[in-house]
Amino acid sequence: MPPETKQTLPPPRLEIRNLVRNFEGRRVVDDVSLSIQPGQVTCLLGPSGCGKSTTLRMIAGVDMQDAGEIYVDGELICDTLFRVPPERRSIGLMFQDFALFPHLTVGRNVSFGLTERGAVARARAEEMLAKVGLERFIDSYPHELSGGEQQRVALARALAPQPKIMLMDEPFSGLDNRLRDGIRDETLAVLKEEDTAVLLVTHEPEEAMRMADEIALMRDGRIVQQGAPYNIYRAPKDKAAVAFFSDVNVIESEVHGALVDTPFGDFLAPGLPDGAQVEIVFRPQHVGIDFDRAGQGPHPTAERGVAARGVVERARFMGKESLVEFRMDHDDTSLRATVPNVFLPKKGTPLWLTIRRDRCFVFPRVG
Structure with missing residues (x-):
């Protein structure tokens, strides 16, 4: 040949x-x-x-x-x-x-x-x-x-x-x-x-x-x-x-047994040693508001994992979507969510939130 x-x-x-x-x-x-x-x-x-x-x-x-x-x-x-x-x-x-x-x-x-x-x-x-x-x-x-x-x-x-x-x-x-x-x-x-x-x-x-x-x-x-x-x-x-492409939410935590515990459930952290400080990073558009179970407490869902409760701090209509800022119950940190169309809940309204687990990133914390 x-x-x-x-x-x-x-x-x-x-x-x-x-x-x-x-x-x-x-x-x-x-x-x-x-x-x-x-x-x-x-x-x-x-x-x-x-x-x-x-x-x-x-x-x-x-x-x-x-x-x-x-x-x-x-x-x-x-x-x-x-x-x-x-x-x-x-x-x-x-x-x-x-x-x-x-x-x-x-x-x-x-x-x-x-x-x-x-x-x-x-x-x-x-x-x-x-x-x-x-x-x-x-x-x-x-x-x-x-x-x-x-x-x-x-x-x-x-x-x-x-x-x-x-x-x-x-x-x-x-x-x-x-x-x-x-x-x-x-x-x-x-x-x-x-x-x-x-x-x-x-x-x-x-x-x-x-x-x-x-x-x-x-x-x-x-x-x-x-x-x-x-x-x-x-x-x-x-x-x-x-963060260069969009606003971000950040949850800080620590690795134990290749897992990171958060109010939204456990996240995998392969390759990171026990005790490593990490950040869970996700965009506001990947935060969901769980209206079906509002007020019924934390629970697992098939796609979004565990719900965590936040209280509305501010809501603004941005033209194509609404930006809602929450104060989270678990550690008093802030979290932002974007919702299609007009959604303007009053300040102080408690809502259960979930996040898209497949749109979250786990990074070692720098500094």
Whole structure:
């Protein structure tokens, strides 16, 4: 039989390896690595100051790393000795302020970065403006357009030179909330159509979940967890990862015989030694109110385990749901629950609460 031939996969469109950046003795980016395939959208998600934008600037070539390497289609474009100039990296940039030239028409803004001139450049500008539905504005000026239209012009300009990679730094943060979802969806559709590899920087979890094929969660200069949005949300690495995506409730306890005792029943804590201090972390939407057994005392249920009693402290309607805050009987701690639609019990109302055991996380307590 002929020997099997091993199929070699093409290299990632963008790959960064072990990037490090120091400022004034402080490590701002600490050993960051990731790769992005053509047509893939990866979000660098994290709080302000965690190193997201600095990572983007190094990839773009406007800042130099202190260690690490950057590759495009398997070719080295930058390390600490060798550096391809930014304009030759085939990388597009989009920022939150759009950075359009006010003295140039929309068409000339879009064609600004092209090597071609004249009729060829105008034809390319028309083509890209048609993709974002703005070809009729080719001879208008940026100030004559709305914020959402300016953002789409910025996208057309960034895509006009046909970059292999698009870097986006909080590009939608300046838009009105009513426009943002639609503009994000339109932008994503155009980028996918162009088969562009996208690295999007954002501090908004909702934006990352909406746009990303993969999320790289960044904290203190490091990527702490990376994966599909569903996996990041459903299997967070630690309490901080849970809390970044939503409000959380926390119950503190101790491990005994691989079990953690709580007012809501026992939780498994495999691999943790007896006496280990732990936190049971769960989101408000996974707290249930047991109306069927209200006032009848603790009891086990098939899905939610044991009920515990809380007394209503405050209830607010949030638009699509109600947020109810409780003071728990067992230790006088607070707990929050979200309830669909309008539910506004009076302060002092006692209610029995349960939690979704399959949506709880057991983490060793830090500090």
